[in-house]
Amino acid sequence: MSKKILVLTGSPRKNGNSFAMTDAFIQAAEQNGHTVTRFDTAMMKISGCRACQTCYSTGKACTFDDDFNKIAPAILDADVIVFTMPVYWYSIPAQIKAVIDRIFSLVIGGKEIAGKECALITCCEEDDITVMDGIRIPLERSAELNKWTMIGEVLIPGVLNVGDIAKTDGCQQAIALANKL
Ligand SMILES: Cc1cc2nc3c(=O)[nH]c(=O)nc-3n(C[C@H](O)[C@H](O)[C@H](O)COP(=O)(O)O)c2cc1C
Numbered sequence: 337m338s339k340k341i342l343v344l345t346g347s348p349r350k351n352g353n354s355f356a357m358t359d360a361f362i363q364a365a366e367q368n369g370h371t372v373t374r375f376d377t378a379m380m381k382i383s384g385c386r387a388c389q390t391c392y393s394t395g396k397a398c399t400f401d402d403d404f405n406k407i408a409p410a411i412l413d414a415d416v417i418v419f420t421m422p423v424y425w426y427s428i429p430a431q432i433k434a435v436i437d438r439i440f441s442l443v444i445g446g447k448e449i450a451g452k453e454c455a456l457i458t459c460c461e462e463d464d465i466t467v468m469d470g471i472r473i474p475l476e477r478s479a480e481l482n483k484w485t486m487i488g489e490v491l492i493p494g495v496l497n498v499g500d501i502a503k504t505d506g507c508q509q510a511i512a513l514a515n516k517l
Contacts, residue, residue, distance in 0.1 A: 346421030346432030364514035423460035
């Protein structure tokens with residue numbers, strides 16, 4: 337079955353390690369007949385949630401009309417949401433964290449978001465897989481709260497510089513994730 341896949345990236349490095357895995361994932365997903373929509377959140381203007389709880393009062397997801405309002409309809413429409421990002425300070429980079437926080441607007445707006453699948457592709461410098469817990473655990477818990485099924489996680493330690501991902505099986509794991517859909 338062809339699925340609508342939304343890919344949200346969080347790295348500002350266009351030629352970096354998480355983008356390489358993202359590109360491999362998307363290429364395989366499209367080859368398998370899925371439709372992919374991608375937003376590179378670090379290249380967009382998206383601020384954090386202001387907790388005003390006036391979501392959808394203007395007709396758009398967020399009253400503060402920035403680029404998140406371009407992503408919100410794609411979240412509603414997606415069968416699968418794939419989050420890709422590097423670790424920043426043992427946590428989620430601010431650029432994509434703002435998007436994740438603003439998913440609150442869909443909840444407050446009473447939109448039906450349950451029943452989706454989601455996945456994570458991430459990497460970090462240190463040679464320790466638990467460094468990615470600061471991304472993995474909040475995404476797993478948020479998925480559970482939203483009634484999304486976490487279908488796969490690609491967690492690649494030991495990559496610092498652009499190109500380091502080629503020394504790992506990260507892109508192969510990203511392709512394997514796409515082939516699970
Ligand atoms: C602001 C910043 C903070 C980082 N914090 C961590 C960290 O806490 N732990 C770690 O292992 N790597 C950390 N890194 C390294 C990146 O996770 C690593 O270079 C990764 O491969 C970058 O992925 P990208 O090429 O997709 O941007 C940090 C990098 C930056 C720029």
